[in-house]
Amino acid sequence: MASRKRTLLKVIVLGDSGVGKTSLMNQYVNKKFSQQYKATIGADFLTKELLIDEKLVTLQIWDTAGQERFQSLGGAFYRGADCCVLVYDVNVGRTFETMDNWHDEFLKHASPSDPTKFPFILLGNKVDVDDGNSRAISEKKANDWCVSRSNIPYFETSAKNDYNVDDAFHSVAKIALHHETNPDTYFQVIPETLNDSEQSSGCAC
Template sequence: MNQYVNRKFSNQYKATIGADFLTKEVQFEDRQFTLQIWDTAGQERFQSLGVAFYRGADCCVLVYDVNVMKSFDNLNNWREEFLIQASPSDPENFPFVVLGNKIDVDSGNSRVVSEKKAKAWCASKGNIPYFETSAKEGFNVEAAFQCIAKNALKNEPEEEISVPQMGLLGTFSLG
């Protein structure tokens, strides 16, 4: 989130408690929008604090750490929890985007979730768009957020777009 909005990365890690958000002005189809990007707590002990921020969302970003299998295994739970709490009018077609983050760690040698496995999961959930990112290096962050904004704007003609990010956000460096 910080890499996308401010073009900055910090190694100073602080767990999100509840939610944090940043805004960014985006241009899409000759219209200006304010994208609200919400980082909700990914750690289970803070999970219930984030649910109020799910309602009214226009796209949900599920994030996992490619080096931590448990974070990948939690994607389905996060997706289901979001759909329950957000209660979108058309849950079958609600837009999600999945980010496999931290591809830069240990030059990829500590990776435990393959791109193939992640893409298969996304395909099984209705062809959810998938991006592999490095918030630290800024790799693929812009492309991922362009897709996120595009998917959010498809379902929301209003000028403010809300995009919560869910997943193992304690280790997700976009937020």
């Protein structure tokens, strides 16, 4: 056993209700998928321990409730975030059309020191549905939107099939760590060998 320094990274996941935010988080952290997740009330979070560029990182991933509760959670909830993940359903056009609002509202409430450089990632979820025949938003349209927003990274995912989920969140962690200017660090007694499956969950309702 040894005491090793870890960096805590706070990630906020935003998007309309029903796009699969909770499913993506549970697939990434717990390697589980369910069709019967309860709707988030307020905010929930999961944590994942991982190694990024030889640094021990605790990724704290926050899932918020739908649009109507966004402002009621208060700016303090969003401040201190190191990355924001925007999620839409590739099969439902309106969930993509709200990305501008989610993006701008986050910056408004989080108040980062340099909004033009704050890291976002866009996830187009549920690519497994109907073998792609039900798509409403093309990959090109999503990529064009990302380019217009300072080249935000884009991943297409399926929480159900565990497609691209690890890659997407690994990218989230790397980008958050790279842009982290005032790292929150702490020491924890852990085994010498890092277990990537370490995890915990909590709720702040």
